[in-house]
Structures are given as structure tokens and as C-alpha cells.
Amino acid sequence: MKITNVKVIFLKKKLNATMAISRGGFNVRSHTLVQVETDEGITGLGEGVGNAVLVKSILEGQMAEAARGLDPMNIEMVREKLLEDQVYFERKGSAVCAASAIEMACWDIKGKALNVPVYQLLGGLYRDKLEAYVSDIYWEKDLVKMAKNAERILKMGFHAIKAHIGRESPQSETERVKALREVAGSKTPLMIDLNAGYKPLEALQAARLWEPYNPFWIEEPLKPSPIRAFTTLRSRTKIPIAAGENEFGLEGFKQLFDQKAIDVAMPDIGRAGGLLETKNICTLAQSYGVEVSPHNFSSGVLLAATLHLMASTPNTRWLEWDTSGNAVYEELFIEPLQVKDGFVGIPDQPGLGVQLKKEILEKFSEKV
Numbered sequence: 465m466k467i468t469n470v471k472v473i474f475l476k477k478k479l480n481a482t483m484a485i486s487r488g489g490f491n492v493r494s495h496t497l498v499q500v501e502t503d504e505g506i507t508g509l510g511e512g513v514g515n516a517v518l519v520k521s522i523l524e525g526q527m528a529e530a531a532r533g534l535d536p537m538n539i540e541m542v543r544e545k546l547l548e549d550q551v552y553f554e555r556k557g558s559a560v561c562a563a564s565a566i567e568m569a570c571w572d573i574k575g576k577a578l579n580v581p582v583y584q585l586l587g588g589l590y591r592d593k594l595e596a597y598v599s600d601i602y603w604e605k606d607l608v609k610m611a612k613n614a615e616r617i618l619k620m621g622f623h624a625i626k627a628h629i630g631r632e633s634p635q636s637e638t639e640r641v642k643a644l645r646e647v648a649g650s651k652t653p654l655m656i657d658l659n660a661g662y663k664p665l666e667a668l669q670a671a672r673l674w675e676p677y678n679p680f681w682i683e684e685p686l687k688p689s690p691i692r693a694f695t696t697l698r699s700r701t702k703i704p705i706a707a708g709e710n711e712f713g714l715e716g717f718k719q720l721f722d723q724k725a726i727d728v729a730m731p732d733i734g735r736a737g738g739l740l741e742t743k744n745i746c747t748l749a750q751s752y753g754v755e756v757s758p759h760n761f762s763s764g765v766l767l768a769a770t771l772h773l774m775a776s777t778p779n780t781r782w783l784e785w786d787t788s789g790n791a792v793y794e795e796l797f798i799e800p801l802q803v804k805d806g807f808v809g810i811p812d813q814p815g816l817g818v819q820l821k822k823e824i825l826e827k828f829s830e831k832v
């Protein structure tokens with residue numbers, strides 16, 4: 465089989481309200497998808513997660529051409545050709561996101577060609593449903609609104625919630641952490657995502673102030689580098705530290721593990737280098753005793769890849785789940801996903817189990 469064409473599809477969804485996090489807010493969700501076509505008529509979907517405009521231009525400028533002629537069944541070869549040969553000048557960044565999209569689509573094609581779901585190609589089912597944590601509690605000036613959103617999610621039957629905090633000082637955010645813990649009760653895991661909003665000293669203060677409210681983890685308390693700042697923070701707090709959504713490749717994650725920077729690794733399949741690279745990152749994490757909760761905050765294509773990876777990989781836990789309705793998400797699945805009591809089922813169709821229907825394309829497709 466040969467790749468004959470890589471079509472880049474840009475989906476955009478305007479939000480009703482701004483989603484606020486420590487670094488600001490956004491009012492549009494964008495997804496950069498690829499549809500990889502082959503000489504045998506089988507097509508596959510993939511997604512590159514990053515700066516949508518940059519990822520799109522790298523795909524159209526060079527990566528699509530480099531993929532043409534490769535056999536999508538030979539994923540190790542595709543991985544090397546796109547991830548090693550094509551990123552000579554850019555070891556990390558949008559080029560890796562673009563390669564990740566094509567690599568992901570190859571798994572979709574291979575699953576369809578062999579008539580098996582992608583999890584079968586990744587080791588088979590280790591579990592048949594995934595426990596979700598819901599990550600769409602956004603920062604609000606009015607903490608009652610934040611608490612109400614947490615309440616809404618818990619009423620839907622989910623067992624774990626994540627709030628985006630860190631717009632204000634650690635002292636002033638403490639009341640939000642307290643209010644959320646009150647709503648969640650003592651047993652529900654409450655994750656805090658700082659979206660890289662604090663300086664090292666602020667993060668240390670935050671950890672000290674929030675320890676009494678038992679956050680399940682603090683995510684991206686600091687900017688992705690220097691890694692050493694994570695190591696210092698982690699050595700001085702009891703709260704587990706999660707990060708990695710901005711990290712690339714096996715080598716990038718090895719640095720995080722070697723420097724004892726994190727308790728939970730969060731590779732994004734559409735950014736870290738694709739499914740095979742992320743599976744390798746999970747295996748490496750296992751050898752360091754680190755759990756993996758993949759970053760999963762984009763369209764249903766990334767979600768599908770994340771479901772197949774987590775279903776087949778023992779040291780993964782906590783599926784990131786978005787109930788906001790802001791992304792082009794569950795509507796991309798061929799069969800509706802089973803979501804029950806906070807658990808999400810695994811697609812069973814050949815490939816990733818997603819499709820881009822004409823209606824969806826017409827409704828959300830937009831030119832950059």
C-alpha cells in the first residue's frame with residue numbers, strides 16, 4: 465500500500481463564552497486534522513495538536529510531500545522518515561505535531577486494512593473502559609460559578625474533576641481551591657491545572673497553601689523549562705506534580721524522568737510524535753515508576769487515539785474528558801461512545817473508529 469495524498473482539514477468552532485485559564489482565555493477551538501489517502505482506497509484520520517496555523521503550513525509545505533509514497537502499514541518506517549528525517553532543523557515543535565498527525569492516520573489505515581481496532585495493534589485490550597476525569601472547570605472571577613460547574617459535572621456521574629486556577633496570586637486562589645474541595649467532598653480526586661501560570665516561588669507558596677485541600681495533582685505549575693524548577697518544587701511538596709503536554713518525543717520525556725521532575729506524565733499523541741512514540745514514552749515511564757495520563761484536549765480524532773492507547777497500556781490512568789461541548793468531539797465517532805458512571809468505553813470498529821461526515825465538514829471547516 466502507498467500513501468498517495470495527505471489532505472489537511474481545519475475545523476473551527478466558535479464558543480459561546482471565553483474559556484479562561486491562567487495564561488488568558490480563548491473563544492475559538494481549532495483542530496488541524498489530516499486525511500491520509502492511499503492507492504488502495506483506504507483513508508485514515510489523524511490530528512496534529514499545536515499551533516493550528518503552523519502545523520497546517522508544515523503539513524502542506526513539506527510533510528505531506530515527504531509522506532507520499534510511504535507504505536502506511538510500515539509504521540516504524542513512517543515514524544522514522546517523518547520524525548527523524550524531516551525534523552533536522554526543528555527537533556521539537558510544530559514539525560513534530562505535523563508528523564504526529566500523519567503517523568496517527570497510518571494506524572487508522574492499518575486497522576481498517578487488517579479489519580481490527582487500533583488497540584489490537586498496540587497490544588490488545590488491557591481494560592475495556594477508562595475512568596475519566598473532567599477537565600473543563602475554567603477560571604471564573606465568581607467562585608460560586610466555578611463551584612456550580614463542578615457540581616454539574618459530578619451530577620453527570622464523573623468521579624474526578626480538574627479546575628483551571630492560577631489567574632490570581634496563590635493566596636487569592638486559595639478560596640477557589642477551598643470552594644471546589646467543598647463541592648467535591650473529601651473523596652473525589654480534585655486536580656488543579658495551573659497552565660504554566662506561576663513562577664517558582666509562587667508555585668511553592670501555592671503548594672503550601674493548598675496542601676490542606678488535598679489536590680490529586682498540580683498540573684503544569686511552571687513553564688515547561690527549566691525542568692530543574694519542577695524537580696525543586698516536587699522535592700518540597702507532598703502534592704503530586706503532573707506535566708508533559710508541551711514535551712516532545714521519547715528523549716524529552718526521558719529528561720523529565722531522569723530529573724525526577726514529575727509524578728504523572730502527560731504526553732499528547734498529536735504532539736509528542738504519534739501513537740508509537742507515545743506508546744514508547746509509556747513504556748519508558750513504566751521503567752521509572754511514573755504513571756501516564758495523556759493530554760487529551762482537542763477533537764474526537766485525538767480522543768479516539770487516546771482511547772486506543774490507554775485501553776492497551778497498563779501504566780496509563782485518568783482519561784482527560786471534555787464535557788464543555790466546545791470541541792468537535794463525540795460527533796466524530798462512527799458509533800456513539802458509551803459513557804456511564806464516569807467510565808468511557810473503547811471504540812470497536814476497525815481503525816480508530818472515527819469518521820468525518822460531510823455535515824461535520826460543512827459545519828466546522830474553515831480556511832486559516
Ligand SMILES: [Mg+2]
Nearest residue numbers: 657683684709
Ligand atoms: Mg493541562
